[in-house]
Amino acid sequence: MIIAPITISDIAKKSKVSVATVSRVLNDSDKVKEQTKEKVLKAINELNYAPSDIARSLSRNITNTIGVVVPDINNPFFGQVIKGISSVTDKNDLYMLLCDTDENEEKEMKFIEMLKRQRIRGLIITPTADNDKFNAKYLSILENLNVPVVLLDRDVKYSKFDGVFLDSISGTYDAIECFIKEGHRKIAIISGPLSSKPGRDRLRGYKKALTMNGIEIDDRYIFYGDFRLESGYELSQEILKMEDPPTAIFVSNNMMNLGCIKALTEANVRIPEDMALIGFDEIELLNIMNMDISVVSRPTAQMGEVAMKILLDRLNEQKIDNQDTKRIILLPTLILRGSEKKEK
Amino acid sequence: MIIAPITISDIAKKSKVSVATVSRVLNDSDKVKEQTKEKVLKAINELNYAPSDIARSLSRNITNTIGVVVPDINNPFFGQVIKGISSVTDKNDLYMLLCDTDENEEKEMKFIEMLKRQRIRGLIITPTADNDKFNAKYLSILENLNVPVVLLDRDVKYSKFDGVFLDSISGTYDAIECFIKEGHRKIAIISGPLSSKPGRDRLRGYKKALTMNGIEIDDRYIFYGDFRLESGYELSQEILKMEDPPTAIFVSNNMMNLGCIKALTEANVRIPEDMALIGFDEIELLNIMNMDISVVSRPTAQMGEVAMKILLDRLNEQKIDNQDTKRIILLPTLILRGSEKKEK
DNA sequence: AAAGAAAGTGTAAGCGATTACATTAATAAG
DNA sequence: CTTATTAATGTAATCGCTTACACTTTCTTT
Numbered sequence: 047m048i049i050a051p052i053t054i055s056d057i058a059k060k061s062k063v064s065v066a067t068v069s070r071v072l073n074d075s076d077k078v079k080e081q082t083k084e085k086v087l088k089a090i091n092e093l094n095y096a097p098s099d100i101a102r103s104l105s106r107n108i109t110n111t112i113g114v115v116v117p118d119i120n121n122p123f124f125g126q127v128i129k130g131i132s133s134v135t136d137k138n139d140l141y142m143l144l145c146d147t148d149e150n151e152e153k154e155m156k157f158i159e160m161l162k163r164q165r166i167r168g169l170i171i172t173p174t175a176d177n178d179k180f181n182a183k184y185l186s187i188l189e190n191l192n193v194p195v196v197l198l199d200r201d202v203k204y205s206k207f208d209g210v211f212l213d214s215i216s217g218t219y220d221a222i223e224c225f226i227k228e229g230h231r232k233i234a235i236i237s238g239p240l241s242s243k244p245g246r247d248r249l250r251g252y253k254k255a256l257t258m259n260g261i262e263i264d265d266r267y268i269f270y271g272d273f274r275l276e277s278g279y280e281l282s283q284e285i286l287k288m289e290d291p292p293t294a295i296f297v298s299n300n301m302m303n304l305g306c307i308k309a310l311t312e313a314n315v316r317i318p319e320d321m322a323l324i325g326f327d328e329i330e331l332l333n334i335m336n337m338d339i340s341v342v343s344r345p346t347a348q349m350g351e352v353a354m355k356i357l358l359d360r361l362n363e364q365k366i367d368n369q370d371t372k373r374i375i376l377l378p379t380l381i382l383r384g385s386e387k388k389e390k
Numbered sequence: 391m392i393i394a395p396i397t398i399s400d401i402a403k404k405s406k407v408s409v410a411t412v413s414r415v416l417n418d419s420d421k422v423k424e425q426t427k428e429k430v431l432k433a434i435n436e437l438n439y440a441p442s443d444i445a446r447s448l449s450r451n452i453t454n455t456i457g458v459v460v461p462d463i464n465n466p467f468f469g470q471v472i473k474g475i476s477s478v479t480d481k482n483d484l485y486m487l488l489c490d491t492d493e494n495e496e497k498e499m500k501f502i503e504m505l506k507r508q509r510i511r512g513l514i515i516t517p518t519a520d521n522d523k524f525n526a527k528y529l530s531i532l533e534n535l536n537v538p539v540v541l542l543d544r545d546v547k548y549s550k551f552d553g554v555f556l557d558s559i560s561g562t563y564d565a566i567e568c569f570i571k572e573g574h575r576k577i578a579i580i581s582g583p584l585s586s587k588p589g590r591d592r593l594r595g596y597k598k599a600l601t602m603n604g605i606e607i608d609d610r611y612i613f614y615g616d617f618r619l620e621s622g623y624e625l626s627q628e629i630l631k632m633e634d635p636p637t638a639i640f641v642s643n644n645m646m647n648l649g650c651i652k653a654l655t656e657a658n659v660r661i662p663e664d665m666a667l668i669g670f671d672e673i674e675l676l677n678i679m680n681m682d683i684s685v686v687s688r689p690t691a692q693m694g695e696v697a698m699k700i701l702l703d704r705l706n707e708q709k710i711d712n713q714d715t716k717r718i719i720l721l722p723t724l725i726l727r728g729s730e731k732k733e734k
Numbered sequence: 735a736a737a738g739a740a741a742g743t744g745t746a747a748g749c750g751a752t753t754a755c756a757t758t759a760a761t762a763a764g
Numbered sequence: 765c766t767t768a769t770t771a772a773t774g775t776a777a778t779c780g781c782t783t784a785c786a787c788t789t790t791c792t793t794t
Binding site for chain 2: 050051094096097098099100101103104107109111119120122125126128129132136139141142143144145146153159160162163164165190192275304307308311312329331334335336
């Protein structure tokens with residue numbers, strides 16, 4: 047089903063002017079006599095004409111699309127992030143080409159190459175890979191795009207791209223310190239995998255908080271999960287079986303936190319009477335269900351918004367030689383709802 | 391930051407052939423001597439050239455982007471739908487321009503006009519408005535796109551676009567009948583707004599099931615919400631206050647269902663011992679938390695996939711005169727987890 | 735009323751590809 | 765060794781816009 051759309055020359059013909067004049071009316075670029083302008087607008091209206099962004103992009107040699115590459119749209123975090131990005135693109139006449147990589151490196155690289163052909167003006171990306179295996183190839187593909195890139199939430203080693211990240215260390219630090227102030231001394235952490243930066247950082251925050259408060263780090267209380275629900279569930283069960291169990295648990299992300307809550311609930315362990323708990327990332331449902339779990343909360347939509355604003359600035363920059371990387375590190379908020387308490 | 395990308399003529403120059411030959415290599419369109427081909431590929435490789443889809447679209451007079459317009463990416467339903475759409479676009483070299491209308495009619499119409507300028511090849515859309523106020527204008531804007539349109543989940547009055555919908559009537563019918571078989575006679579419904587087709591259909595299914603089973607419809611048991619959590623919460627509280635309360639509640643969507651569960655939980659009403667419950671749409675997190683609530687479940691990702699496949703068929707169609715509208719109506723599944731039971 | 739300035743409009747090249755048609759090179763047939 | 769075929773490549777128009785430059789009107793000004 048192909049119907050040739052109306053073109054600028056149809057309008058020119060109908061309103062008896064040249065295409066140049068029509069173009070001027072379209073872009074308000076030069077003085078056009080009021081009377082002529084009306085004629086042209088009338089023709090545009092009658093024929094329902096909409097100029098082709100394709101042709102416009104080609105002749106101006108610049109597009110108005112930006113690429114957004116995320117690992118999983120179904121993750122509420124990225125849903126929010128995309129909302130944040132949209133809020134900026136909407137106001138700036140930019141379009142969003144969305145790619146969902148499914149946490150698959152190959153797919154991701156393929157998408158980036160597709161986006162290059164689409165001549166996107168800029169890219170916001172949450173990379174899948176943080177391992178050395180792909181690093182070199184990955185970097186070269188990104189560099190090769192030759193457009194501004196803004197990393198979101200996940201960093202890429204050895205890169206000097208702009209980025210918006212979250213201070214996981216301080217977020218975790220605050221949570222642990224809060225436990226300590228409550229009187230907890232035996233504090234466990236369900237950490238993420240150390241192959242990911244957020245995983246590493248959250249563990250670091252944990253250790254730092256203990257050390258700074260003169261509490262010795264006890265390796266028995268450190269558990270390594272993989273950010274997925276099941277690992278949170280299983281590790282929590284292990285914790286409950288310990289001889290000298292902790293009185294508080296910090297869980298490094300929302301999915302593992304759910305797993306942990308599930309395990310505690312099933313074992314009839316009350317929160318916080320029997321076990322105090324703080325997790326990383328909000329879980330909307332828990333709030334709805336009045337389950338008061340304290341969390342380290344990230345400003346998700348804001349992260350998308352800030353990323354897009356950085357990108358926008360780059361797009362408006364004149365000089366190419368601007369080498370200073372902009373890396374924004376947002377702070378999470380510790381939201382206390384009572385689950386951190388130590389009841390005697 | 392604008393760096394002129396490599397063009398086809400750079401490749402032509404470097405490999406000492408004409409642009410036509412390079413194009414042939416790029417598209418495998420005509421016989422090219424093996425030796426020449428290699429030369430060209432080598433140049434492409436060395437210069438890291440990627441052909442411009444913009445220029446290609448212009449000269450072929452056809453793009454490879456499709457528009458996807460949804461009311462809210464954060465709604466898990468649409469997240470899943472987008473995944474379904476992606477699964478098809480990925481395999482067919484199509485790009486997805488994503489627009490989030492925030493349930494705002496004005497915004498939606500603006501997006502459609504933007505997409506027209508982008509010369510999208512087709513559109514998948516879940517319209518915000520189902521009211522007569524916008525209908526005429528809305529239809530004309532969609533028609534004016536002159537590309538195949540596939541409606542998703544929500545219909546547009548008087549339109550003859552293709553579409554993928556869900557049989558809300560039968561889904562609700564089954565749920566209510568299930569209640570009846572369990573022995574329930576006093577069954578309440580928290581309906582959606584009647585201004586929306588899903589709202590109307592679900593209420594219709596409810597009434598039909600009662601009637602077909604010889605149970606009189608009692609208007610006191612019909613409550614009208616707005617699909618949002620709060621209304622589910624408040625209406626449930628009303629239900630609990632009734633003199634002659636129902637023994638079972640059917641809730642017309644996931645958000646109101648959460649509201650209902652919240653109200654029941656707060657009032658210490660046990661499910662299903664004190665009140666049986668079936669909702670429309672899965673709530674993933676409830677399952678994780680071992681809260682066994684029976685639901686009418688929709689094949690969400692499949693809806694996106696089917697919609698995209700219909701669109702794909704349209705894109706591949708030769709003749710323009712194909713007037714037969716394709717409307718697929720998928721069936722929901724009643725998933726029983728025990729919350730529908732009537733305990734004595 | 736003539737000359738110069740300003741305003742309005744048109745002509746045509748160019749953006750980076752595709753492709754019909756023309757041309758040349760290579761191979762087969764006589 | 766021509767000539768007819770076929771294979772390989774090149775030339776140039778085209779897609780729908782933008783825009784530099786040229787040209788024509790329409791004021792101003794004296």
